[in-house]
Amino acid sequence: MKIAVLISGRGSNLQALIDAASQAEAGPRWPAGIVLGISNVAGAQGLQRAEAAGIPTTVINHKDFEDRETFDAAMTAAIEAAADGNGAELVCLAGFMRLLSTPFIDHWRDRLINIHPSLLPAYKGLDVHQRVLDAGEDFSGCSVHFVRPEMDTGPIILQAKVPVQPGDDADALAARVLEQEHVIYPEAVRLIADGRVSVDGELAQIDGKGKN
Ligand code: GRF
Secondary structure, eight states: EEEEEESSOOHHHHHHHHHHHHTTTSSSSOOOEEEEEEESSSTOHHHHEEEEEEEEEEEGGGGGGHHHHHHHHHHHHHHHHHHHHHHOEEEEEEESSSSOOHHHHTTTTTTTEEEEEEEETTTOOOHHHHHHHHHTOSEEEEEEOOOOOOOOOOOOOEEEEEETTTOOOHHHHHHHHHHHHHHHHHHHHHHHHHOEEEEETEEEEEEEOOOO
């Protein structure tokens, strides 16, 4: 499956997808290839990661567009022109820090996924780890989900849970969660690329079985 990855910054989840492909060279078959990395921020660290892996990249700066819809349309055009015009079949948001317009989300419906650093539906939005700590939670985690117009909603494909430990600050908790993000994002892509994920009544099912 040909995938496009949208980033705005560090790109460690992009790196996890790159690593999953390269580690699989000697091991089990890896069913996905990244055909394009898009950043809305020039100089984002994730762009260097993609370039180092030989992945085509492009910067599409939202500031160059008059509105969200036009910016999003330019991204769709780039994604559909990738892989010599064959286009990507799955779009992965990986720390992409722009809200997407409903036309873009509808166009890519059930072909657009996101990773979020909380156990959705809890703690949507930004500044998740500090809010989890402030609430005195015992656990946090991360979620991979299909994207719907309302921010951080949509059928949940995979989640991983981590403990909140005494003395955690937001950075310590973020690091523990991020480690699991790097496990479940490639795993979710693998499941989708292998055709094992379906959406039924706004619930994601793996091998026809609902989990959420
Ligand atoms: C991750 O925590 C991800 O869950 C969130 O943004 C962060 C991106 O990190 N959506 P990176 O750019 O993949 O390192």
